[in-house]
Amino acid sequence: MKIFIIGSGGREHALTWKLSQSPKIDKLYCAPGNPGMAQIAECVDISADKLESLRDFALKQQVDITVAGPDDCLAAGVVDVFQKAGLKIFGPTQKAARIESSKSYAKKLMAQTGIPTAQYAEFDDHHKALEYLISPKYPLVIKADGLALGKGVFICHSSDEAGQAIKSMMVDGSFGQAGSKVIIEEFLQGPEVSIHAFCDGRTAKIFPSAQDHKAAYDGDQGPNTGGMGTYAPVPWVSAEMISDIQNKIVGPIIKAMTEDGNPFTGCLYPGLIYTKDGFKVLEFNARFGDPETQSYMRLLETDLLEIIEACIDGRLSDMNIKWSNNSACCIVAASGGYPGSYQKGFEVNGIDKAQEKSGIVVFQAGTKKEKGKIISSGGRVLGVTAIGKDLKESLDKGYDALTQIHFNGMHFRKDIGRKGLQ
Numbered sequence: 001m002k003i004f005i006i007g008s009g010g011r012e013h014a015l016t017w018k019l020s021q022s023p024k025i026d027k028l029y030c031a032p033g034n035p036g037m038a039q040i041a042e043c044v045d046i047s048a049d050k051l052e053s054l055r056d057f058a059l060k061q062q063v064d065i066t067v068a069g070p071d072d073c074l075a076a077g078v079v080d081v082f083q084k085a086g087l088k089i090f091g092p093t094q095k096a097a098r099i100e101s102s103k104s105y106a107k108k109l110m111a112q113t114g115i116p117t118a119q120y121a122e123f124d125d126h127h128k129a130l131e132y133l134i135s136p137k138y139p140l141v142i143k144a145d146g147l148a149l150g151k152g153v154f155i156c157h158s159s160d161e162a163g164q165a166i167k168s169m170m171v172d173g174s175f176g177q178a179g180s181k182v183i184i185e186e187f188l189q190g191p192e193v194s195i196h197a198f199c200d201g202r203t204a205k206i207f208p209s210a211q212d213h214k215a216a217y218d219g220d221q222g223p224n225t226g227g228m229g230t231y232a233p234v235p236w237v238s239a240e241m242i243s244d245i246q247n248k249i250v251g252p253i254i255k256a257m258t259e260d261g262n263p264f265t266g267c268l269y270p271g272l273i274y275t276k277d278g279f280k281v282l283e284f285n286a287r288f289g290d291p292e293t294q295s296y297m298r299l300l301e302t303d304l305l306e307i308i309e310a311c312i313d314g315r316l317s318d319m320n321i322k323w324s325n326n327s328a329c330c331i332v333a334a335s336g337g338y339p340g341s342y343q344k345g346f347e348v349n350g351i352d353k354a355q356e357k358s359g360i361v362v363f364q365a366g367t368k369k370e371k372g373k374i375i376s377s378g379g380r381v382l383g384v385t386a387i388g389k390d391l392k393e394s395l396d397k398g399y400d401a402l403t404q405i406h407f408n409g410m411h412f413r414k415d416i417g418r419k420g421l422q
């Protein structure tokens with residue numbers, strides 16, 4: 001079969017790596033891909049937002065199945081564009097992707113269905129939003145309705161701070177259209193957990209739990225990033241908790257979306273927080289997490305292509321998905337200064353040496369190849385993944401392999417997984 005992966009990050013490298021192990025695959029294409037993906041697939045120079053060009057490429061090459069990685073191409077309707085042309089693609093339609101691309105849509109469905117989440121109010125008029133700020137308890141959380149590269153969430157400790165966030169989003173338009181509507185919600189406290197589920201529109205099968213590290217610096221300090229590292233599974237998330245998440249969150253949202261006329265096919269990724277009242281939903285994502293996927297693909301034993309086909313064909317309930325009993329981690333190496341401004345164009349050394357160590361795979365993200373050398377070209381440059389019999393062993397191996405990798409200004413967190421060890 002011919003398979004086509006859209007995207008160029010560590011997530012897409014991990015998906016490509018796993019798909020490349022499928023005996024059913026004759027040819028793998030990626031657009032636009034990265035140098036890591038180019039070692040196992042043919043990369044074509046089409047960016048992920050050129051939906052019609054991507055479709056035309058898939059038609060011309062007679063691609064059997066396409067896998068769309070990034071949130072923005074899903075929100076823009078890549079699945080609808082491909083399906084209209086008679087092409088098979090893994091991911092939610094534009095309307096179903098609103099579970100991520102419109103927090104207002106997600107909140108409404110959760111409220112209707114009784115899915116546990118923060119209390120909220122929504123506003124598309126900034127005067128009314130500002131009036132609302134007078135009475136509530138602080139801190140409170142203000143979120144842009146639409147996609148904002150993970151930067152559209154403000155935790156505000158006073159009405160002044162909250163007023164500034166509202167002004168910046170609704171008056172100054174700092175997130176464009178995404179911030180013209182805002183959600184103001186209750187501040188929740190507790191450890192965060194990433195849940196993922198393969199979905200075929202009716203059935204959802206949950207992965208092992210994972211934890212991301214969103215803050216840039218150790219001890220969860222500094223600004224939020226796309227994610228500085230992950231591990232899976234999370235030792236304290238029990239089988240009973242997972243079945244609770246299935247029964248109270250994942251199952252009900254899948255049912256609600258089907259009833260709403262927008263069945264969800266693809267990977268659903270609820271971001272949860274474990275409060276004193278149990279798990280609550282912070283957000284739903286309509287795609288694989290990055291860098292969760294890098295850890296997950298090291299643990300998945302079943303052929304990913306077979307799972308994807310079962311999701312597209314609506315027969316996921318017949319599938320038995322196997323995960324290894326090992327523990328996996330991904331430690332991200334980022335450009336100095338990320339997520340703020342950073343320099344790029346530095347040579348990245350040591351990827352091969354790191355991968356010579358047992359249990360290590362390096363997934364590239366913000367890299368490019370110039371004159372045979374790997375050069376940094378983005379904020380998150382790569383992720384070192386390791387597996388071990390338990391979390392400690394996988395982290396020890398991951399950090400040991402990371403010592404082989406160097407580039408100017410390289411920054412990584414030294415405490416990935418530490419919370420899982422406590």
Ligand code: AMP
Pocket residue numbers: 118141143150153155185186187188189192214271282283
């Ligand atoms: P989101 O994009 O909605 O997941 O929010 C990004 C991050 O903001 C989350 O990972 C949390 O760390 C934080 N956050 C979002 N909503 C809340 C909330 N209601 N209470 C506390 N923290 C939150």
Ligand code: GLY
Pocket residue numbers: 150212226227285288289290291292
């Ligand atoms: N792990 C964060 C994200 O993918 O949104």
